[in-house]
Amino acid sequence: MTSAREAELLARIPNQLYVNGEWVDGEDGTIEVADPATGKVLRTIANASVADGVRALDAASSIQAEWARTPARVRGEILRKSFDLLQERAEDFALLMTLEMGKPLAEARGEVAYGGEFLRWFGEEAVRITGRYNASPEGTGQMIVTHRPVGPCYLITPWNFPLAMVTRKVAPALAAGCTAIVKPATLTPLTTLALVALLEEAGLPPGVVNVITTTSTAALSERLIADPRLRKVSFTGSTPVGVQLLKQSADNVLRTSMELGGNAPFVVFADADLDAAVDGAIIAKFRNIGQACTAANRFIVHESVAAEFAVRLAEKVNAMTMGRGTEDGVTIGPLIDDKAVANTARLVTGAVAQGATLIVGGNAVAGGGSFFEPTVLDGVTPEMAVSAEEIFGPVIGIQRFSTEEEAVRLANATEYGLVGYVFTADAKRGQRMIELIDTGMMGLNAGAVSNAAGPFGGVKQSGLGREGGLEGIHEYLETKYTLMPSAFA
């Protein structure tokens, strides 16, 4: 049921396209945005045509040179002001995300904090885009290295973190002096629309950021990527779509950043603090109802502690409360839609049919909303689909190992390489794992790694480039090198 507070908030959220600083209707009618906990429509928003998308690129490209010349301090201050406004509106943004995406309110508040940090961090980084000036090794020349904005960027984001995935791209793009067209996921566009209204309030000039919501995603994206005015694509989403965008981007030799799927190993050694490992596992798996690229996907546990680990996990899972994320005490919300429920059910049923033991959960929940019980499976093997595929649901599958070499081999037995989690009390073993596990990020005795100050990203089929940290702004900067004859030669 939608409360009066929810109805009042939803009525305030813009529901049109944001192009060149104006709210406009889409040429292709409207899109309904639903609450995954009830299936009920929350808001009807504009559906952009390909031509609407081109108008957004017209706007982004006409103001690119002016935005690039805008002093870095001014760009940074707009981001900082946006951060401050977001803190004032934190409760609105948290509720909005819970409504459109389903995560419990406490987690949505966490995302406001995390997502907001990108505005603050890159507001600070805007004034630290430094180059260098040095003599050539021969002493005959002076070398200057500078950085300048890449140009208009197309930013495509997924539904699972409706705020953070957008700020993680928009903030460094703006800090670097790039303009942007943002295409949020059609399932969760309301947070992006609210965010761009906030950026406007913070002083962002018209045309610098444009927002397009559309069901013609593939056609619109292909058209923008083929346009010579576009200079960069930054995408967060599934690996197959990322691969397709990389192929399209090749024709115009576009800069690309790809934050793609994951299949994170969560390795527990016999010497680990088991309580800490269980707490870490709960965070690494159930945050966002298992729908995170960083979600632990394969629990690789030493055979001497696996049974005890499973029992302690099951206790925690049994204590979880499933429901609409707005309700008090709810720790696990719905999945994003019924397709996600069916996929999770397929993975669990398949594993059980192949010999895995169901310890707790295992069922879709009937009666409205897209719910699936938090689940623990033991006796999982690498061959099962629940290990080989990205689950994107609240399912823990435990595999067992006996030697350190076997643990590393199992951890690396995937085409993905986003993040790995290792729990061990042995510092040297921890150091070896950092070197041997083939991922872009690692949680060592930690079940969560995301931080605006850290470079987020993967290797192998988990992607290209990094978001956040000192590295994040360079995704939106070109390097220019100039040589001059030495004044002393």
Ligand code: NAD
């Ligand atoms: P998705 O690939 O289906 O969609 C992501 C975005 O791409 C959406 O905005 C969607 O509308 C758009 N899209 C879909 N088809 C497109 C096309 N042909 N051309 C252009 N755009 C297209 O992914 P999803 O289901 O929204 O998100 C889940 C996936 O995202 C998971 O694989 C998850 O691991 C990944 N993810 C990765 C990270 C990361 O930082 N590595 C973060 C969050 C999610």
